[in-house]
Amino acid sequence: MNRLLIILGAVFTIGLAAAAQSPSKPLDSGRDKPFGFGTPATPEQIAALDIDVRPDGTGLPTGSGTARDGAAVYAQKCAACHGANGEGGMADVLVGAEPKGFAPFGPEYERWRASRPDVPFTIGNYWPYATTLFDYIRRAMPATAPGSLTADETYALVAWLLTKNEIVAETDMMNRETLPRVRMPARARFVPDNRRGGPEVK
């Protein structure tokens, strides 16, 4: 009897362990009706938090700026970390239009580079979307006072960075209509992840 109980117990335990370790099955509650937890979020509450900007321009606020406006903001709030002309310092390099027509990696680049030093990854040669600049600067910059820039200041900085990277002209106005239309040089370089496991190194 004791032996039978032990065997049954062992089988039960192994069964439980196998169920618990199955990673592929969703471990959700299996309950179909709502629990009723949480409180409804009003449009105002959502708007107060929702600062993201998408590649199609959704989320961009009103406001505008040109590179000329941006130069002063940059000098005052960004240059200390990113260098006077975006050449980098204690923070990332931002400006660099080389190599023209291709990315700073791959076969074309390796041929181009044969006679010169490597160039850094920059907004001009690597960032695929101009809207990302607005989204990131508004939420996280400057590092000493994140989230402190106005919409106009942010548009102006984006315009300055795009001009320095030779993507838009110095007089081009950046706003919620024009920014999503800016085509970044590296845009076509990006491809989905094709790794799926298995023996091939990717």
Added chain:
Amino acid sequence: MATKNRQTHGVTRRTALTTLGAAAALTLTPDLVSAQDAAPVDTTKRWGRLPNTLGARSPAENPRRLPIPTSSRTPLQDLHGTITPSDLHYERHHGGVAVVDPRAYRLTVHGMVDRPLIFTLQDLKRFPATSRTCFLECAGNYNGQREELTPQEICGLTSQSEWTGVMLSTVFKEVGAQPRATWFLAEGQDAAVMTRSIPLKDAIGEAMLAYAQNGEALRPEQGYPVRLLLPGWEGNASVKWLRRIELSDQPFMTREETSKYTDPLADGTAREFSLVIDARSVITSPCYPQTIQKGFVELRGIAWSGRGVIRRVEISTDAGKTWKPATLQQPVLPKAVTCFRYAWEWDGRPTEIVSRAVDETGYTQPEMSAIQKVRGRRTRYHLNPVTGWTIAADGSVRFALQRVRA
């Protein structure tokens, strides 16, 4: 004191405890507190410290993270087993550690949902809970520039915990996630207001909103009070100090998923949303800066894969000419650290010891040369090359630099 203890046999338990407690309070405690760091005494001749409210490591043990301004690394060579003590879990922050008041904490879930909702911490804890042991690893967890490197310096941006929280699928049901929603944005409330776009279908089976780690509330540096947890994926996607989730039918293309954490490839394209951590292993003992002795040496290390379980770990003690299987410590869990061990007899001749992991998909941890052949010279993230240690004739151990030089 020992004599007094024996005399308590004849009295009631309460009297004995009271007597003991009083004696301890009056005479023992100050002595023992000050004695803790003193020269060794005969521990059988003197009472030790009495129980207290919070434990601490032996003063003789001093494992430490290795910090720089943006990250700190787990001392892999100082650990045993699979769980990283919470205070040694690696850190990678983009705006420092946010200090969030749990009473003021709110998570807003909105976008393509039928019922946009705001949850308090208490709300999230009311949902059915689940626990999951898995590793977390930074996408940029490789450093191999010189011979004098420890496992902590080479790949210490990986750690493992048992996480507890609510399945994201449970919360998505609660808000009525719409079928058109294919992505969601996870946003933190740190100074970077960190954001990542997550492909919903790939994540929803295992994603959690975690509020506990190794049996207690999350550490502040791990996203207290609530973080997203995506088992097997690059750590940056498991957004900490989570304040907002927005469901959408497209990715948001934030900075960390475009200009960072993408993989330039040799053919001139760049891979985006390369979220899964491929299989990897490292020998954590022996390692630099140890010196080994001739005779028996147990090789010990850890292996992990973001695609499931570790199927085997292969060891070479002749610089990669021949390979033999290591013993895997059970249980081997999916997307979790697996300890391996290998009994070796060192004959005193210089050599190189190497490990490589194979996961359940048949993927074999590649050599750096194979990675660079596909990804090119300028690839920066998701590097998981086979690594080893050279053993010199005098037994000194150094990082095998030639193996990772393309």
